[in-house]
Amino acid sequence: MSSAAQPSAAAKTSNARVSLSPCTLNNLGTVRKLNSVLFPIRYAERFYKDILLPEAEHYCQLLYYNDIPVGTVCCRIENDAASGASKLYIMTMGVLAPYRGLGLGARCLTQVLEAASAATKPRIKSIYLHVQVSNEHARGFYEHHGFKVSHLFENYYKKIEPRDAWVLEREVDAPPAST
Amino acid sequence: MRQNWIALAVACHLGRNFDQADKVLTSYVATLKNVPDYDFEYSEVLLYHVRVLEESGKHEAALTKLDAHSKSREIVDRVAIGETRARLLAKLGRTEEALDAYNALVDRNPGRVEYIKDLAKLKGVDIDALTDETVPLALEVLDELEKRVPKGSAPTRLALSAAQGDEFAARARRYIESGLKRGVPSLFADIKPLYADDAKRKAVESIVASFHDAVAPTASPPGEPSTYLWTLYFLAQHHSKLGDQSRALELLDVALTHTPTLPELYTLRARVLRRAGAPHEAAMSADRARLLDGQDRFLNGKAAKYFFNAGRIQDAENRLGMFTKKDAPSPGADLEDLQSTAYLLQAGAAFEREGKLGHALRKFIGIVKVFEDVEDDQYDFHGYVLRRFTVNVYSDFIAYEDRVRQHPAYIAAALAASRIYLRLHDEPGLATKLVAPPAESEAEKKARKKAKKDAAKEKKDSTKAGGEEEETQQQPSKYDDPEGAKLLATATPLDEAAKILRPLEKLVDRADVWAVFYDVAVRRQKYLQAVKALNRLARLDKEDPLLHVRLLDLRKRVSGTEVSDVVRTSLAALFPQDVASEVFTSQYLQRHSSSPRAVTAVARAASSLTEAEELLFGLFKPEVSLDIKTAREALALLTERKSTRRDEFAAACDDRFVLSTVFKSVEEQRRLVKLDEAAMEDLPATDEVAEK
Numbered sequence: 001m002s003s004a005a006q007p008s009a010a011a012k013t014s015n016a017r018v019s020l021s022p023c024t025l026n027n028l029g030t031v032r033k034l035n036s037v038l039f040p041i042r043y044a045e046r047f048y049k050d051i052l053l054p055e056a057e058h059y060c061q062l063l064y065y066n067d068i069p070v071g072t073v074c075c076r077i078e079n080d081a082a083s084g085a086s087k088l089y090i091m092t093m094g095v096l097a098p099y100r101g102l103g104l105g106a107r108c109l110t111q112v113l114e115a116a117s118a119a120t121k122p123r124i125k126s127i128y129l130h131v132q133v134s135n136e137h138a139r140g141f142y143e144h145h146g147f148k149v150s151h152l153f154e155n156y157y158k159k160i161e162p163r164d165a166w167v168l169e170r171e172v173d174a175p176p177a178s179t
Numbered sequence: 180m181r182q183n184w185i186a187l188a189v190a191c192h193l194g195r196n197f198d199q200a201d202k203v204l205t206s207y208v209a210t211l212k213n214v215p216d217y218d219f220e221y222s223e224v225l226l227y228h229v230r231v232l233e234e235s236g237k238h239e240a241a242l243t244k245l246d247a248h249s250k251s252r253e254i255v256d257r258v259a260i261g262e263t264r265a266r267l268l269a270k271l272g273r274t275e276e277a278l279d280a281y282n283a284l285v286d287r288n289p290g291r292v293e294y295i296k297d298l299a300k301l302k303g304v305d306i307d308a309l310t311d312e313t314v315p316l317a318l319e320v321l322d323e324l325e326k327r328v329p330k331g332s333a334p335t336r337l338a339l340s341a342a343q344g345d346e347f348a349a350r351a352r353r354y355i356e357s358g359l360k361r362g363v364p365s366l367f368a369d370i371k372p373l374y375a376d377d378a379k380r381k382a383v384e385s386i387v388a389s390f391h392d393a394v395a396p397t398a399s400p401p402g403e404p405s406t407y408l409w410t411l412y413f414l415a416q417h418h419s420k421l422g423d424q425s426r427a428l429e430l431l432d433v434a435l436t437h438t439p440t441l442p443e444l445y446t447l448r449a450r451v452l453r454r455a456g457a458p459h460e461a462a463m464s465a466d467r468a469r470l471l472d473g474q475d476r477f478l479n480g481k482a483a484k485y486f487f488n489a490g491r492i493q494d495a496e497n498r499l500g501m502f503t504k505k506d507a508p509s510p511g512a513d514l515e516d517l518q519s520t521a522y523l524l525q526a527g528a529a530f531e532r533e534g535k536l537g538h539a540l541r542k543f544i545g546i547v548k549v550f551e552d553v554e555d556d557q558y559d560f561h562g563y564v565l566r567r568f569t570v571n572v573y574s575d576f577i578a579y580e581d582r583v584r585q586h587p588a589y590i591a592a593a594l595a596a597s598r599i600y601l602r603l604h605d606e607p608g609l610a611t612k613l614v615a616p617p618a619e620s621e622a623e624k625k626a627r628k629k630a631k632k633d634a635a636k637e638k639k640d641s642t643k644a645g646g647e648e649e650e651t652q653q654q655p656s657k658y659d660d661p662e663g664a665k666l667l668a669t670a671t672p673l674d675e676a677a678k679i680l681r682p683l684e685k686l687v688d689r690a691d692v693w694a695v696f697y698d699v700a701v702r703r704q705k706y707l708q709a710v711k712a713l714n715r716l717a718r719l720d721k722e723d724p725l726l727h728v729r730l731l732d733l734r735k736r737v738s739g740t741e742v743s744d745v746v747r748t749s750l751a752a753l754f755p756q757d758v759a760s761e762v763f764t765s766q767y768l769q770r771h772s773s774s775p776r777a778v779t780a781v782a783r784a785a786s787s788l789t790e791a792e793e794l795l796f797g798l799f800k801p802e803v804s805l806d807i808k809t810a811r812e813a814l815a816l817l818t819e820r821k822s823t824r825r826d827e828f829a830a831a832c833d834d835r836f837v838l839s840t841v842f843k844s845v846e847e848q849r850r851l852v853k854l855d856e857a858a859m860e861d862l863p864a865t866d867e868v869a870e871k
Contacts, residue, residue, distance in 0.1 A: 016403065016405070024474075025473065026472060026473035026474035027471070027472055027473070027474070028473070029469075029470035029471045029472065029473065030440050030471045030472065032470075033439055033440050033470075033471060034439075034440060037439055065404075065405060066362050066403075066405040067362065068362075068405055068408070068438060068440065068441050069440040069441075070438065070440065096437075096438060096439075096440075098396060098404040098407075098437050098438065099404050
């Protein structure tokens with residue numbers, strides 16, 4: 001699910017304060033509110049439990065624009081027992097309509113990518129997500145950030161049309177060499 | 180030893196024997212040897228000495244002392260040195276030096292309005308009492324300061340109070356637009372006092388309206404989205420303040436569609452709805468704000484306040500309990516421990532509306548107790564202060580303690596408690612009726628027994644499961660009488676009320692206080708006090724309905740009774756003896772036929788129900804600007820007197836106040852609340868999201 005990166009008429013403005021901070025039990029109401037207006041799906045309680053897991057802290061964030069919460073990104077870590085490597089799955093990422101086109105979605109994604117490449121326990125090998133096939137903008141946005149369509153997932157969505165989704169994926173850069 | 184010296188000096192000072200205090204301090208300081216550097220206690224004593232000299236009028240001596248000891252670094256409190264020095268120089272007429280001193284103070288703290296006002300006074304302008312002649316000079320002074328401390332907003336804001344006309348518009352535009360761009364949430368609260376001036380209000384409205392158009396998403400180039408949001412927020416507050424709640428709600432709807440995550444929008448929506456007479460909907464909105472940030476105790480307190488206001492006492496307490504100590508007997512007990520007068524007032528008012536006068540009285544008396552505690556606690560400070568040598572703040576503190584009951588919470592609690600005591604006096608059977616449980620029907624009895632059994636069983640289960648929840652049931656003695664039964668049982672309600680009101684007599688001059696003061700005094704047959712209260716009322720406003728009905732009341736009470744001539748002549752001065760009560764009232768009504776407050780007050784005093792009804796239905800005449808508060812009072816009056824036209828009145832109010840729900844029937848209100856709760860779209864959902 002993604003509703004970021006739609007270009008809006010809003011002018012690029014400088015000197016706005018942009019910051020991210022982790023989702024917590026206390027601001028969960030804000031996450032719920034954002035999800036309810038950003039996405040056509042109602043998320044289950046499990047979703048809200050997962051984003052509070054300590055290991056997900058860097059990947060589940062609220063985005064503040066001039067101190068107002070206007071966006072969110074929530075990922076989950078998927079461990080593949082067979083290969084021992086982990087993947088990051090972007091469950092949701094979105095920015096409220098009036099705040100699009102200000103580079104905020106990119107800011108969220110950069111944060112997640114940086115956190116993923118710095119992670120060691122577990123190492124994150126790649127990041128992937130689903131995009132509804134009708135959402136050309138989102139697909140363009142992720143491709144611009146180095147994601148590639150790996151395959152088409154038919155009948156991914158059960159309750160919304162169109163039901164098919166692209167699966168986009170990208171490798172995570174190796175962590176910067178540390179001493 | 181040292182303590183005794185200081186105690187003696189303080190005693191002389193408080194007794195206004197300045198020379199003696201001066202002597203004591205001089206000889207005390209002379210006894211000190213080997214004072215370490217930067218000794219705070221010594222510094223305080225020296226400052227205190229300067230203060231004594233200043234208060235005795237020896238400004239020159241005070242300044243010399245201050246300068247000598249600050250140069251030698253014996254006085255270490257830099258702020259106190261600066262302030263005292265500036266003040267003394269001003270008093271001595273050494274203007275140039277005083278100006279330098281004040282400029283230094285402003286540099287240090289540009290936000291402090293007192294410095295700026297004192298500085299302006301030195302330049303010959305009294306900012307609090309400006310005239311057409313002094314305005315240009317005031318602006319000149321303030322502009323100079325603004326240049327000097329560009330970061331401080333105090334001079335800029337003070338200039339808005341001073342400036343007029345186009346000058347005002349230009350300055351206000353700069354100030355407001357900068358506030359909206361920076362997203363200052365309190366901007367409207369800051370600007371609101373200017374609305375006392377109609378021209379300024381209009382200017383502000385047009386400034387913000389045109390700014391709104393300039394930053395709207397449809398403008399080109401479109402504005403910063405957060406600036407647009409704060410502009411909507413400001414405009415909504417503006418229209419709500421001017422009474423146009425529908426317009427405010429429209430603006431808030433736009434804002435909430437734009438950005439549904441800003442808590443301020445929901446709390447403002449709650450206030451607008453409350454003003455529009457929809458307390459339940461208001462509570463839901465405040466609760467939505469709370470859900471956005473569970474960590475925010477301010478939002479939590481707001482939600483509780485609005486629940487109290489809607490009469491949902493349990494819901495309010497549940498919210499408050501999220502922040503109170505878990506081992507407290509109840510959230511309310513903890514908040515009372517913390518001396519939260521806001522909680523006690525809100526809860527008391529909610530219980531009062533529900534007719535639970537005992538509970539209500541208990542809360543209001545809780546506030547009175549808070550102030551008694553504050554007063555008693557000052558005795559603990561005497562010893563402490565003398566030990567720690569903090570005698571300067573002590574002097575301020577003593578003065579503060581004399582005025583402590585001026586606090587709005589004390590006034591509100593004293594009035595509310597007194598009104599309940601008055602009702603207990605006027606209706607002798609009321610107390611017993613309130614305390615005795617209402618007769619239960621057979622079905623209710625069964626239900627109660629069953630509930631008790633279930634509860635006992637549950638408790639057993641939970642203890643078995645490993646619970647240690649038992650002791651919470653017993654309440655410690657401090658919180659006994661939670662239902663206020665003991666308070667209600669008083670044999671002398673009027674004396675209780677008089678005791679609470681007495682401190683206000685010399686501290687407060689407010690119509691509502693004098694009115695209740697009269698009500699208590701006259702029932703205690705203290706006619707001189709009663710007449711005094713009426714005279715004070717008349718001095719505040721001769722036409723106040725509170726006064727009119729009490730004049731009628733007093734004449735009725737004193738006719739045929741022995742009262743002193745003073746009482747009779749004083750009454751006659753306000754209510755000429757040769758005018759009949761009916762004539763007096765009809766003349767009054769003629770003068771105030773368009774004032775809903777006056778009409779309602781007269782209706783309350785009317786002896787016949789038909790007459791009262793006729794008056795109250797007159798409130799719907801087009802020339803009367805009926806407000807919700809008075810309409811609710813009028814409806815309460817009809818309910819109280821069991822009028823057959825009550826429902827008719829309620830329906831008319833419901834028509835008149837489109838957004839209100841308080842005039843609807845209880846069932847209808849409940850239905851609306853259910854609907855609203857169902858619309859809480861983002862509550863925990865149960866349907867699973869589609870995933871692989």
